[in-house]
Amino acid sequence: MEIRDFGKKYSDYVIAMRRQFHAMPELSLQEYKTCAKIIEELGKIGITGEVIADTGVIAAIKGGKPGKRVALRADIDALGVTEQTGAEYASRHPGVMHACGHDAHIAMLLGAARILYDIKDELAGEVRLMFEPAEEIAKGAKKMIAAGAMDGVDSVFGMHVWSDIPAGKISVDEGSRMASADFFTIEIEGKSCHGSKPNQGVDAIVAGAALVTNLQTIVSREINPLEPAVISIGEFKAGEQSNVIAGHAHLSGTTRAFTNELRDALPEMMERVIHFTGEVYRAKMTLNYDMGSSPVINDALGASVAKQAVIDAVGEDALYHYEKTPAGENFSEYLRMAPGCFAFVGVRNEACNAIYPQHSCYYTMDETALIGGSMVAAQYAKNFLSMSN
Ligand code: NI
Numbered sequence: 236m237e238i239r240d241f242g243k244k245y246s247d248y249v250i251a252m253r254r255q256f257h258a259m260p261e262l263s264l265q266e267y268k269t270c271a272k273i274i275e276e277l278g279k280i281g282i283t284g285e286v287i288a289d290t291g292v293i294a295a296i297k298g299g300k301p302g303k304r305v306a307l308r309a310d311i312d313a314l315g316v317t318e319q320t321g322a323e324y325a326s327r328h329p330g331v332m333h334a335c336g337h338d339a340h341i342a343m344l345l346g347a348a349r350i351l352y353d354i355k356d357e358l359a360g361e362v363r364l365m366f367e368p369a370e371e372i373a374k375g376a377k378k379m380i381a382a383g384a385m386d387g388v389d390s391v392f393g394m395h396v397w398s399d400i401p402a403g404k405i406s407v408d409e410g411s412r413m414a415s416a417d418f419f420t421i422e423i424e425g426k427s428c429h430g431s432k433p434n435q436g437v438d439a440i441v442a443g444a445a446l447v448t449n450l451q452t453i454v455s456r457e458i459n460p461l462e463p464a465v466i467s468i469g470e471f472k473a474g475e476q477s478n479v480i481a482g483h484a485h486l487s488g489t490t491r492a493f494t495n496e497l498r499d500a501l502p503e504m505m506e507r508v509i510h511f512t513g514e515v516y517r518a519k520m521t522l523n524y525d526m527g528s529s530p531v532i533n534d535a536l537g538a539s540v541a542k543q544a545v546i547d548a549v550g551e552d553a554l555y556h557y558e559k560t561p562a563g564e565n566f567s568e569y570l571r572m573a574p575g576c577f578a579f580v581g582v583r584n585e586a587c588n589a590i591y592p593q594h595s596c597y598y599t600m601d602e603t604a605l606i607g608g609s610m611v612a613a614q615y616a617k618n619f620l621s622m623s624n
Contacts (some may be wrong), residue, residue, distance in 0.1 A: 236550050238614045241350045246606040248349065252342035253602055254324035254534060260313030260333045263369035266290040269311050269341070276345055280352050280600065282364070288378035292366035297618065299303050302360025303389040305619045307347055308569065309340035310393075311484065315578035319596040334598045336582070338477030339605055341366065342444065343394060351616060355381030356401060360557050360620040363366040363388060363493070371513045373416060373527040376568035390537060390614045391575035397557070398592050402601035404555035405545050407578045407624035409538035413531035414465070414491035415498040416563025421446070422582050423473075424519040427482030439484040440473045442516035447486070448606050449473065449512050453504050465491035465561055466505070491561045493530050537576035540622070544614035549607045555581060562593075576615070580608040 263268050271340075273292045274284040284294040291311070318332040319327050319605030326332045333339075344364060351362050365384050369375035385391070398407060421444050447468050453522050458464050466488065473484035490505075493500040502524045513520035557579055566577050582600035584587055591597040 236354065238354070238610050238617065241353070241610060242606050243611065245346050246347050246603065248298055249342045249346035249605045249609055251604045253339050253605060254340050254344050255335050256338040258324050258327050260326050260328055260338070262315060262331055262332045263312040263372045263463060264290055266311050266388060270366070273311070273341060278346065280349055282348060282352060285386060288368060288375070288382045290368040291379055293376065293384055294364040295347065295362070296355055296358070296362040298360050298362070298415045299356035300359040302620050304361045304363055304387050304570070305443055305616045306365055306388045306391045307344055307616060308365040308367055308373060308391060308393040308566065309344035310367045311341050312337060312369055312371050313374070314371060314594060315592065316596050320599050321481070322401070322599065325338065332596065334594050334596065336593065336598070337370065337398045337581070338598060339600060340394060343605050343608040343612060346606060350609060350613040351445050354617070358617060358620055364618045372566055373563065373565045376528070376565040380568060380572065382547035385572045388399050390540070390571050391569045392537070392541065392578070392612055393569070393572050394578045394580050394612060395564065396600055396608070397579040398583050398589070398598070398600070400557055400579055401623045402581050402584040402589070403553060403607065404581035405549070405553050405578055405607065406555045406557035406574055407533070407538055408556060409533050409535055411493035411532050412577055412598040413557050413559065413567070414561040414566045415430070415530045416527045417490045417498070417501070418477065418527055419488055419505070419524045420449045421486040421492070422521045423484040423486070423513070424485070425480070425482050428480045430478035430480055431565040434478050436480045436482065437517045439481045439518060440449060441487060441510065442518040442520070443471060443473060443484040445516060446509060446520065448513045449462060449508050450505060453508060457504060462497055463493055463561070464497060464501070470603055482586035491563070493559060495529055498529060528563045529571065530568040531564050531567040531577050532570060533576045534570070534574045536574045540574035540619050541578055541611070541615055543612050543619050547618065548614035550609035553607065578611065579589025580604060
């Protein structure tokens with residue numbers, strides 16, 4: 236049986252799974268019930284799942300013949316959002332919602348597991364199933380890798396349902412797909428004094444205002460205009476009273492880049508601007524830079540295997556070119572260890588009100604598109620394993 240013929244058999248199963256996981260969302264690093272249910276569902280298929288990285292799950296489907304190892308990954312955590320969809324399967328956990336679609340990722344991977352288990356005798360090698368916790372806080376992939384999830388893996392494939400792409404379409408483009416997502420804080424130490432005599436102090440607000448502007452010139456004047464980058468200050472806290480010069484300011488923000496080279500260069504550029512702006516304004520400025528996740532970059536091999544998988548499993552019409560996006564995704568950590576592909580699975584459909592962006596309290600999806608993701612993931616695994624023999 237070809238993988239494209241499994242659509243009817245498992246579509247209802249994948250939708251039912253998505254709804255069950257949707258109703259029981261858990262925050263990052265607290266995915267205990269989610270893990271227990273994943274292991275239970277894998278058990279029903281005949282697959283033994285094990286807890287890994289505290290709140291993740293790992294499992295294997297062994298093929299009938301020896302060969303390489305391919306990993307399929309789903310992230311499983313939810314967000315601190317209060318659901319407003321009114322769906323009958325809406326979150327039963329107050330203040331927590333699968334608003335990014337990771338419920339669908341679990342369901343699609345379980346669907347792929349069913350398909351692959353059915354055809355396991357034809358597979359040459361092993362399929363590893365990775366259910367990753369804590370993606371939303373960019374910690375899960377590193378934890379999974381540290382626990383050995385990528386050991387011996389020859390290729391890796393992951394998917395994200397995507398509200399900007401029409402249901403039934405899938406993007407598996409080569410190259411940069413998502414940006415790095417790093418975070419920073421800046422502390423500015425000035426000296427407070429009377430607002431009528433600013434010369435007797437050091438104004439942290441004026442220094443901070445200059446710094447915000449100067450930092451923007453890194454992107455506009457220093458970085459190649461053909462290479463996208465973002466430096467955003469999202470927080471600027473300073474001052475207490477209208478006639479007091481602020482002695483301290485606290486800023487925080489995030490950076491984005493689509494190559495590892497630029498991502499790694501950003502902290503030094505910022506450090507220089509921060510240091511000399513501080514000198515100019517006689518304030519002490521300190522940068523704390525926290526590396527979050529690197530950019531998601533699909534290599535040529537992974538993208539071509541995925542493209543063929545889309546064609547084989549759901550048809551060439553499903554292929555969709557989607558421009559890269561500056562959101563972050565820690566799937567990048569796996570792609571730094573093995574060739575592979577990160578796919579965007581379209582779920583947008585006005586007819587079922589699936590028009591809201593990821594992380595919205597109204598977020599929903601055209602669930603009929605999910606089985607396509609399962610089939611493409613299964614096909615990626617099958618094709619990669621057969622190719623490497
Ligand atoms: Ni997500």
